[in-house]
Amino acid sequence: MTVILSPLGEFEAPAGAAEGLWLDADQAAAASGWELRPEGLCRGDVCVPVPPGKAETFVADGKVNLAAFWRHMGMPAATSADGDVWALGEGADNRATELRSLKAPDFTLPDLAGVEHSLSDYRGKKTLLATWASW
């Protein structure tokens, strides 16, 4: 089993045989929000074509190497030594654009009882978002 930690959450997929993060196109879309289309890997109106001459590194037999695309798009990725866990992050440019828009990025986190709360649940109130730590 391969675990994918992405901005959309935590996902599991069958382990691939080859190097990289090879996923069925629908798994890749669920884990990343990027869909495989004839024109390339796409999210909304944005499509990233498969680099010419390197198709086998990115797409094969209906599967997509999401890690290869991720890095090709300049987005951060890290993997465990035996490739069974992948962390795919949002790109710095996207984060910067979002922060400069001044729209507060939403998140969902648990309280001590395990109940999940989202920032957006409190729209309509002034919100002081404050961090602390036990350490």
Add this chain to the structure above:
Amino acid sequence: MWQKIYDELKDQDFIVIAVAMDSEIEAARPWIEVAAPDYLALIDRDHRVAELYNMVNVPQAVWIDEAGTIARPAENAGAYEGFRAMDLETWTMPDDELATTVKAQATYIEAVADWVREGASCDHLFDADKARAHTAVPDEEIAQAHCHFHLGQYLLRHGRAAEAEKHLAEASRLHPTSWNIWRQAAKKNETGLAASAEFWARVEALGDDHYYPPVDMAGMPK
């Protein structure tokens, strides 16, 4: 820290969301149980909020208005670094540094209260241009650091501590100004604080740089 103003202002469409940058819920639990806040106390094992808001230390805070717009971007939430003058033998701070620390925190808390009461006429509000100018954004190394941190936290939770340590160290190497990343992974003393000799050496190495950057707010220490 926030309970008093929350009590006073909770009827005025105001919420405090306190987020613990703690990889283990059980590390945060006793603190939250003692504080027993009425406001929201959430646990952020992967430091996701730090990633989203490009935060590097605690306490940091963001003011978010009723429409979900950032009114003051991530900033030091009124902490003053008087602790840098601490006598490590007696664990005491000079009186003036202690007084400045106490005053800085009170000033920040009062500014939050003023914002809740006065809304748009609060003097501490930034307009959009100023808010943008105060917004620190991540670069590619910081984005990559959060990836390694996230992976490291996952590996820690799944009993792969040795492998996790490498990714947490890489995260800190890529994002050396993040105290959140460094202290989360650092050795803790008997009271659970990442305040070892290594911590003090790291603080010392800041030289003229700040551990808690001054807050751009009237009445705050520089």
